[in-house]
Amino acid sequence: MSGAGVLEVLRPGALTTVQDLGRVGRAHLGVPRSGALDSPAHRLANRLVGNSPGAATLETTLTGCAVRPDRAVVAAVTGAPCPVRIDGRPAPWGAAVRVPGGAVLEVGAARAGVRSYLAVAGGVDVEPVLGSRSTDLLSGLGPAPLSEGARLPVGPAPGPVPWADAVASAAPGPPSDELVLPLVPGPREDWFAPTALRALARGVYRVSAESNRVGLRTEGPALERSVRGELPSEGMVAGAVQVPPGGEPIVFLADHPTTGGYPVVGVVPREALAAAAQAVPGLKVRFVPLRR
Amino acid sequence: MRVTRVLPMGRRALLLEVGGTERAQALHAELVRLRETGELPPVEEIVPAAATVLLDGLEDPGSLTEWLRDREFPDTAPAGAAAVVLPVRYDGPDLAGVAALWGVDEEEAVAIHTRTEFRVAFCGFAPGFGYLTGLPEELGVPRRTVPRTSVPPGSVGLAGAYTGVYPRTSPGGWQLIGRTDAVLWDVSREPAALLAPGARVRFEAVP
Numbered sequence: 249m250s251g252a253g254v255l256e257v258l259r260p261g262a263l264t265t266v267q268d269l270g271r272v273g274r275a276h277l278g279v280p281r282s283g284a285l286d287s288p289a290h291r292l293a294n295r296l297v298g299n300s301p302g303a304a305t306l307e308t309t310l311t312g313c314a315v316r317p318d319r320a321v322v323a324a325v326t327g328a329p330c331p332v333r334i335d336g337r338p339a340p341w342g343a344a345v346r347v348p349g350g351a352v353l354e355v356g357a358a359r360a361g362v363r364s365y366l367a368v369a370g371g372v373d374v375e376p377v378l379g380s381r382s383t384d385l386l387s388g389l390g391p392a393p394l395s396e397g398a399r400l401p402v403g404p405a406p407g408p409v410p411w412a413d414a415v416a417s418a419a420p421g422p423p424s425d426e427l428v429l430p431l432v433p434g435p436r437e438d439w440f441a442p443t444a445l446r447a448l449a450r451g452v453y454r455v456s457a458e459s460n461r462v463g464l465r466t467e468g469p470a471l472e473r474s475v476r477g478e479l480p481s482e483g484m485v486a487g488a489v490q491v492p493p494g495g496e497p498i499v500f501l502a503d504h505p506t507t508g509g510y511p512v513v514g515v516v517p518r519e520a521l522a523a524a525a526q527a528v529p530g531l532k533v534r535f536v537p538l539r540r
Numbered sequence: 541m542r543v544t545r546v547l548p549m550g551r552r553a554l555l556l557e558v559g560g561t562e563r564a565q566a567l568h569a570e571l572v573r574l575r576e577t578g579e580l581p582p583v584e585e586i587v588p589a590a591a592t593v594l595l596d597g598l599e600d601p602g603s604l605t606e607w608l609r610d611r612e613f614p615d616t617a618p619a620g621a622a623a624v625v626l627p628v629r630y631d632g633p634d635l636a637g638v639a640a641l642w643g644v645d646e647e648e649a650v651a652i653h654t655r656t657e658f659r660v661a662f663c664g665f666a667p668g669f670g671y672l673t674g675l676p677e678e679l680g681v682p683r684r685t686v687p688r689t690s691v692p693p694g695s696v697g698l699a700g701a702y703t704g705v706y707p708r709t710s711p712g713g714w715q716l717i718g719r720t721d722a723v724l725w726d727v728s729r730e731p732a733a734l735l736a737p738g739a740r741v742r743f744e745a746v747p
Contacts, residue, residue, distance in 0.1 A: 275585040275596065276568075277733040278663035377727050387667050388708075389727070435547035435555045481664055481671070483587035483594025485553045507589050507664030515550030 252373065253321060253402045258352060259314035260394035265383035265461075266372050267365075268304040274378060275506040281486060282384035283502050285461060285525030286363055289327035293367035296324035296344045298406050303371030304381040306394070308364045310528075312355035313394060315366070319349040321402060322369040328361030328422055328526060361422025361526035370403035385461050386503040422526035427455065427533045429499065429516045429524060431489065436479065436511035440491070441472040444513060448497065448535045456496075457529040461503040463490075464524045466533050470495025471513060481507045487516035489535075497535075499524055541615050543567070546605045553596040556608060560591055561661050561673050562616060567593045568662075569617040569738055588662040588737050590671070623657070623740040626705065628696055630745055632716035634684070638698060641681050650745050652679070653717065658703060658741040663733065668707035668725030670735035675701045687713035694720045696743070703743075705735070718743075 270283025284290030333354040383390040453468030490510040545557040568588035574580040584597025630650045639649035658674035680701040697714025707725035
């Protein structure tokens with residue numbers, strides 16, 4: 249099962265991209281970090297097939313994807329729970345499976361959550377751009393989203409797959425009835441009315457269908473600003489909750505712009521962003537302000 | 541100079557306020573130097589902007605706060621390498637409008653732009669898109685009320701007192717005064733950005 253191979257894309261799904269841990273160290277040039285939105289799920293998929301955490305996986309969106317390896321590969325699907333089929337026969341989700349050469353590996357539609365991760369032993373071996381294989385949808389760096397008929401190179405398998413009966417998962421799984429987002433007060437909290445953080449905590453917000461890899465958009469009560477006017481552009485981080493003039497908060501995800509001019513009312517800690525990546529449109533969002 | 545305010549940005553980042561673009565450029569240059577000499581703890585990103593510098597990916601931002609607050613930083617950035625010279629055909633669709641806003645004719649508008657020494661204050665909007673300072677504030681121009689849906693690569697634009705050059709085709713609301721053939725962004729080049737923060741830039745009129 250060693251040696252490089254190819255995955256042929258039979259069904260790209262709504263949006264399937266190649267993702268790894270992203271591009272680090274170039275934000276000052278305007279290069280977003282990018283990388284898998286549900287990083288724990290990406291890491292788990294890699295671990296199940298014996299890859300290092302930085303190997304590239306496929307990140308699907310709601311509707312899964314289907315690929316055909318040209319030779320036998322070990323694969324694993326994690327993240328949003330979904331049916332997994334090999335040549336039409338059910339295969340386990342969240343476990344390493346052997347896919348014969350020429351067989352169709354189907355990642356089905358998500359039963360919960362948004363994004364599933366498909367890892368193959370050896371990793372998706374597209375040419376790295378600026379140190380990463382990630383597709384960055386904001387700036388167009390990295391490989392294009394999957395299209396029907398595309399052929400993705402697979403690297404040589406890293407060695408024997410660590411067969412395990414069960415792997416303790418660090419991934420919390422998709423949020424079911426509400427998305428709880430802890431919020432550290434942000435650098436521009438003073439640009440909002442003194443009651444804004446409380447209003448944010450009490451308000452009922454829902455995940456907007458406009459959400460994408462750049463940000464989780466929410467719909468709910470607008471936050472009242474106390475300082476009008478424009479904030480000079482400043483550096484942004486993943487998890488930053490930006491409030492545009494409309495007042496509805498946006499939580500920045502991996503493909504966020506590196507600088508921005510809307511005030512940041514708070515920052516969602518990194519550990520909570522995987523859940524944000526799995527929040528389906530319409531889901532209730534609750535912001536829980538923390539102490540700085 | 542001192543850092544005026546050290547603002548936590550989540551649990552892994554600090555936003556440093558210095559109250560001006562030149563000071564932010566100077567602080568950025570010094571922080572990059574301190575990282576190279578090992579005096580700054582490991583940090584993933586050092587991101588300059590209009591009046592701040594962001595340190596992101598810090599293990600323990602809290603322990604750094606006092607050190608940053610107490611330290612004396614240089615007031616100005618070092619001169620650095622020779623200026624990047626960008627040849628520009630000043631035939632942009634908004635040149636006449638910009639000249640009118642400046643109260644000069646087109647020829648004088650070009651002269652003003654070509655005799656200005658620019659510096660890349662920071663990047664954003666797109667990889668390799670630099671915000672160049674150098675024009676005096678009173679020559680600031682508004683963005684177009686309706687942004688263009690497609691601006692060709694190499695377009696030289698103005699917004700506020702900033703000058704920028706579009707690295708690739710994208711929508712854009714800046715006032716376009718000309719176009720350069722220089723390649724602003726090339727991922728196969730190191731560094732990929734022709735105009736990185738701190739770089740000095742001059743524009744040269746070509747027919």
